[in-house]
Amino acid sequence: MDLVESLAGRTAFIVGSAKNAGKTTLLNFALRRLRPLGGVGFLSIGVDGEERDLVFGCPKPRIRAEAGDLLVTSDRMLQASELGWELLEVFPGSTVLGRLVLARVRRGGTVELCGPENNERLSQMLTALRGRGARTILVDGAVDRMTQVASLPGAGFVHVVRADPARLDSARDAMRLAHSLAAVPLAEGLPEDGTAVFSGALTRGRLAALPLSTRALVLEDFTKVFLTWREWKAATQRLDMRFARRWELLFFCVVLSDVSREDFASGLEPDLLARILFNPYEVACA
């Protein structure tokens, strides 16, 4: 099945491995593909009102909204946009960029998004978007907001990875790690004896301090794993790893720079490769 179209009907968080990974570009692409499949809604996590990328200084892509779309942003961002709009809801609280609002687009154009800083508000906004008819909801995530992805039931995430020759191995290992974490089962039916439960982060130090008698380890969710791919792989050979909360990896979107697809794919496991969408802006000329 087409990976982008598989997002229809879902709430998908688009998160990136780094700044400028290409999240917003993918969001724009996915919105175009998903609109014909039903109402779309979108928002971002946190406040990000810069015109230019803070790290690289390049212009940031803006989100293109079309008539009928539902979106969450601040009232000031909405007024600074090109859109025609109607307000459907104003959420409690405020951000540095004004109050967060749910709007329906009456005339298309570009807009910048800003969104909630905490999970409770995020959940409220997702419910509001669904209630107003958004069949598919896309959330422009951020590198450091993975916990929000993990906390919402039924949500999945799309991991955008940017790979260049200097970061080729680390990008592949990060994907291997995410792919492996996605396969970790829930902590059900484990015997108490020999099972350790961690409420915080799993680090190399904490792993080493585990008693030798430990056979299974329960973590809150995937965001609590602070190991490299190799460390994780070694740990899973001696421990039955489980998560307390379910999460779902939908697919990877890989943006290559100075790396060919063949080079990138060499050595990657087939089931992981099947979950990769290579830069969709490259498809037409491939």
Place this chain on the structure above:
Amino acid sequence: MREAWAFAELDAFLADYRPLSPYGLAAKDRAVFFTEPAALEREYGLIERCLDLLASDPTAVGRWETRLKRLPALDFDLEGPLGLSELFLLKKFLLHVRGIFADLPEDLRAAAGADWRSEELYHLLSRGGSTREGEEEAFHLSESHLPELGEVRAGLEKLEGELRTLREGQLSGLRQRLGLDFSGRDFLLVPAEGAGSLCGEPDLLIEPFDGARVSVKPGLGVRGLELAAARERLIARERALEAQVLAGLGAAAGREAGRMRGYQEAAERVDGWLAKARLAAAHRLARPRLCEDGAAIEIRGGRHIPLEARNRALGLDYTPLTCTFAARVGVLHGSNMGGKTAALKTVALLQVLAQSGFFVPAESFRTPLFEQIDYVGEDVREPVAGLSSFGLELHAVLGLLRQPGARRLVLLDEFAKTTNSREGAALLSALLAAFWRRPACRALAATHLAGLTLPAGAAAYRMRGFDAGAFREFLGAEAELPLAERLARIHRFMRYELVADDGAPRAGDALKVARVLGLEAEVVDEAERLLERSR
């Protein structure tokens, strides 16, 4: 008074009191305390009216409650400049207030002060409606406010159409001439090798992407740039006109700021009455009957709901309180774990609830009103540096004695229990005498101290205590029992009724309780022998 509130466990009881609007919730936090019977009787009457409506027309009540839930907090200065969000919130507020007021029966509308006078403002904010049916809360800045706004938006729509046509033609040309398919994409990445042939294309913007690819993006062309610039200018004009509309709407709203405050107060009242009625229905609460100053406090079947819930959780029975406190000063004796504090808590809860405008958990409750309800006892006092628990009690009492004229109800729980019992009894006797000399003051003290000297006219009560006859059958049948079972036994044999105390000397139940709680029989037997010898 907050000590009395805490002692009564008012917050625990009011967890089930759930106003729906931000205004009702704010009133809950403010905790109104009634001291005038007329205002309180009116409040009770309106709760009773809402109870009738809950029974006779639950659908209508449901409609009002839905709207109360949708009422937004107008947490901004209505007379200041209002932005989009504020005007949305105001429109939403007016929509639901209007709906509630129109739907309320005439008597409730009048009692709440629900006097709707903002039809013009509401219609001003509702101009243009919504693009969808059923979205009556939706808000936008309609072109009907300013004819020029309509013209600008029509111009924008025309320009958008032209740009779309131009772009479609351009993309079609690129596809045919160069095989570049931009469907669904703003740009394409193409191999750098061979991209040189694209360089002369006037409709393409080309930038390096990496060592092997370049990004190509359709350019707008001269005509496209002209259209885009015109579009920018129209959008800027649209925003300027919208700002004018916003200012006009804000000014209109500012002129009605006083009315909005009135609507909020009316919504708060209706919300409060409905929530109090729901609470009364859920807990089978009774309307208090108010009586003149100095009259007896009469309780029949009074329940301390949080305590009852705790007993239920432990699988224990609960005995409601029935008694009449006729004297101005009363003292309440009883066994350890015999229910003295529970009785005092019940009095506190009923009185506090009644004077906070609520119905009460009792079959009936008749009481006068007080200006102040005070509690002196342990657990709920704030610490004061350097004072022991006895010192804290005295500190609290000093405050009460310094206000001799106030109509107050003073509840004392185990006053002076941490000091020498003879001195404690003397001090409590003197304190009760001091309250007796203040005619506006009513005092009820629960104590285990013996040998009190009460003023003439004061009353003594006692909890009935252990049913010795029934309990005797269990003596000797002790085994290793868990604490929960031991507590259940105490409850089983303890009689929590409150009765008049005839003053006859009688043993307390401390030794029996100690035995049931599992103190070694040898120790309890020795204690009984010593007690007997002292008599």
